[in-house]
Amino acid sequence: MDLHGYGPHLLTGVWLTIKLGLLSLVVAGLLGILGALAKLSSVPPLRLLAQIYTTLVRGIPDLVLMLIIFYGGQIALNQAGEAWGLGYIDVNPFIAGVLTLGVIFGAYMTETFRGAILAVPKGQMEAASSIGMSQALAFRRILFPQMMRHALPGFGNNWLVMIKATALVSIIGLEDVVRIGDMAGKSLHQPFTFFLAVGLVFLALTTISILVLRWAEAYYGLGAQEQ
């Protein structure tokens, strides 16, 4: 496969895609846990906030959300910056991509974690509080490990969807592997070659992810009873 010298540049794109995916995963995971706790909390405004969040994200295509956050977000930030006398606050496109993907997939993770938390038998937390464990300790040692086992399939699925969704950032100009392949292919009039290469990259990423997830499921499933 002759990449006409664009090989190294393509590799930087692969690296950016991976970085983008992993960082967005962290943001999404964090937002997911917060969202799940909010949805399950007994504070109605929190529940409402979380509900609005997940509803909006589920109702609007990822690409449209990304375009709105990227363009609109910058303008809103500018206006906020000027109002507070801070001048122009630049948001690096990479950060914008991470935040956007994180916010979008945070909503999906909210549903995943919510289902997972609900799947842990109530008795576990009751036992924890009955022996005097604090909220934080109970969450960390009792709820979270058991929740992870239930959350893993959904979490893994969201990751697989997200790594492919990173392709969308090519449309907001971020130099991920899809964009570089696109630009190279179009400028050399050989789109097929480059898109094929990019496709192989994604298949590799997907395969590696699936293998890692299978290992994680086995690890977290240790000691669990088969239903």
Next chain:
Amino acid sequence: MNFTLIANHTGLFLESVLTTLKLVGASVLIGLILAIPCAILRTSRNPLINGPIWLFTYVFRGTPLLLQIYLIYYGLAQFPEIRNSFFWPFLSQAWWCALLAFTLNTTAYTAEILRGAILTMPRGEIEAAKACGMPSSLQYRRIILPSAFRRALPAYGNEVIFMLHASALASTVTLMDILGAARKFNAMYNTYEGFLVAAPIYFCLTFSLVGIFRLIERRWLRHINPQAA
């Protein structure tokens, strides 16, 4: 937000909704029809039958839809052999390219969903069917598939909604779907407000679909959720 400007272009947006619905509707329908044999073949234990279908679903679920669209629209057109072939009158048009890409993608996902539903079939029902002497084809038609469809419904509903969202990508290959109309509007007035018009349109379409699927679930999954009215 300039509402008068937007109101002047209602026709543009309305037509784009029609384009989107046609694209999503056609690809989902064809995808569903194609997915049934794919799912059945995937349950076979023969690697010669299972293998190629597995490869198909693996590739189409393992790569981004955007890439699949680009490959079919720009990639295939690169080759003179394809340009002179029988397929060219179709592949030369963006509509058919997008339809092909979406259909292949949804076929792959739907096939896996159906396969999962078929494999988690309660064994007892199949054994009862065999005990009655039903041939395999009749088993599929009367016992396995209806049950599989019902159990696949929640996941399939998600897949259809995903297809609606994915249709936004059709705008990258010159189609005037909702996002395409938004981009045209943006280019005319050097703004980004077109996106703020597209978002509520997608929102309404999405939740109409959610509502429709909820109604279908309420009827078809009645037997496993007796409390729901």
Next chain:
Amino acid sequence: MKSSNKGTALIIVLILVALGALGYVYYKPQMTEAPVATTPTTTQEPTAATPPVAMTATPAPMGGGMPAPGQKLRIASEGAFAPFNEIGPDGSLKGFDIDIALAICADMKVECELVKQDWDGMIPGLLAKKYDAIVASMSITEERKQKVDFSDKYYNVPARFVAKKDSGLTDTREGLKGKKIGVQRGTIHECYAQKAFPDSEVVLYATQEEANLDLVAGRIDTTTSDREALSGGFLNTPQGADFDWLGGDHLDKSCHGEGAGIAVRKEDTELKANISKAIADIRASGQYNEIMKKYFDYDIYGDQ
């Protein structure tokens, strides 16, 4: 879980996350573009103490738009419009527009930074202050002047059509009736195609490169763009071997405008004046001609 404890924990975590996000936003990691270093000295009057370059929040510039000392002038270009702007194998911007931009920066004695930007977001990005100037063969038109200001022009070439050799078409309204004309979305050529060829189907593309690709694929019958972009970026390349001009020059001032200029925000009056002066300077010094000769055999500045 006791509701009050859960709520408190949640609020604390939310605050931490918000602080973290704010910190992220303020920290500006390395730009993906290697900064193009020109003479680093600036001749601006001393402003208030500038924050270290790592900080992203810049003090509001002293009006006029020139960058404060230590700040770079950010210039955006598309990179999909050879030979004016394109992307090389190493991913960097190059072309006539880029060379002119660098020459102008040198003349103004400011340090420049090149930013890649898709055409669709070119003006919104300028207004959102992602960069300070656009040097991307953007034509000066009344419509655009409603949102941004332009420097004096730095070149002016007419538009032309290309089509397959022996296509049998003519570049007139009747000649292209029912045919497909590909144009880049949001350009003067889209305006012209829709205005002068209402009987044809105008197909919109995100870049001229994509329109060229579809022309080769036979999905469109013709495309129109800047004459030099079509010759240097298409006809003179291997892909354009079977193609040729379809007719001659087209110039419709109401659509095509007055030539390519450099766009800046309306409030950046000093920047605009300095850029126009710099253009005049490099024309007088012969540097403009040197750059022009690298790409073209003849004068593209157009009539004065």
